[in-house]
Amino acid sequence: MFTGLIEEVGTLKRKIPRPNGLALEIEAHRVLEGTKIGDSIAVDGICLTVTSMSPTGFTADAVHDTIRSTALGTYRVGSPLQLERAMPADGRFGGHFVSGHIDGTARLISRRPDGEAMVYTFDVGAWQKYCIPKGSIAINGTSLTLQRVTPETISISLIPHSRQVTTFDRLASGAVVNIECDMMAKHLYHFTQHEKQTDWAAFLGGDM
Template sequence: MYLFTGIVEEVGTISSVQPKTQALELTIACSLILEDMKRGDSIAVNGVCLTVSSFAKQSFTADVIPETFKSSALKELSNGSPVNLERAMPANGRFGGHFVSGHIDGVGKIRAVRKEGNAWTKEIEVAPALMKYMVYKGSVAIDGTSLTIFRLGARSIAVSLIPTTQADSVLGQKGIGAQVNIECDMLAKYTERIQQTKPEITRDWLAENGF
């Protein structure tokens, strides 16, 4: 599994969308992340891990398979859409955000936008099944941007964008009603899975395991 940090490296632009049956082929114009690009590299596009199928001097192409098409907001993209881009983290890299896999858990919707001091607050509707992973002052990736949750509602979270994130990410350009990709903190998901699979400690279990 490739890892990302949720720190956007560059905002690219969709230059071509080729629709397929519940799938897409995206061509994305960019510059910075092309510097050391190779065919087969993993790039997070609005937080979704995609594989580079080909690239040129000013763009790269990646396929969006049916599962990703159905579970993410990439199907909302069109020519000219801006997208957050991040290369997979190298083994000797520095984590500036949090552990991000590029595997989207769901799609949310921006419900409110407010300017508060030098920051922008965005309230985002989250599916009930994902709210259990949302923790006050915990981490969440929104469109691939690592953010901190500072308020929890019954079915929503609020995140705050510093001026740099507001200016240098796609989320900063999105307003009320826009869809966003959501990836919950993977540590929360792993913890839940471990708890679900924890064996019931009985006399028979102890005997079978040498106790």
């Protein structure tokens, strides 16, 4: 479990093809503190398991399904990556519940200044059904509040500090990002859709 509060921006040093996917060598410093092999680190929001470590970074494996359902395939050597260690049981919860299980991807459409803040608009496609104004979403692992929701897009706003400690200002128009919708919204949507399809008369053994 993660909070969506980015601890460090690392760098992708190497992509190594493996039979089951890719091994990613990532340069990092802060997230190495207290980390051991087998621990989880969110890499641009993707929960990955640390398979090896060095004084200057770590390696994590990504399987084919993870590569297909995330923006990993667009990453190049040198790409900046947002990193967060799994939340300790005695830690403070400053963001929202983030599982690190990416739902899919979105595409940056535009950015515009709004005073000292910057508003980013993304095309989220079908994932919009899980988005509500003032609700939560994780974009590349960052816990964010949805400012505006349209039938196909979402907009979020970042203050200068948030932009300094993340990679959002490095995103070019059209950039593909990982999104994880709020898990409560997904569960409620699934439950209500399932309710509509349930034949309660048959379930209860009589007419309703």
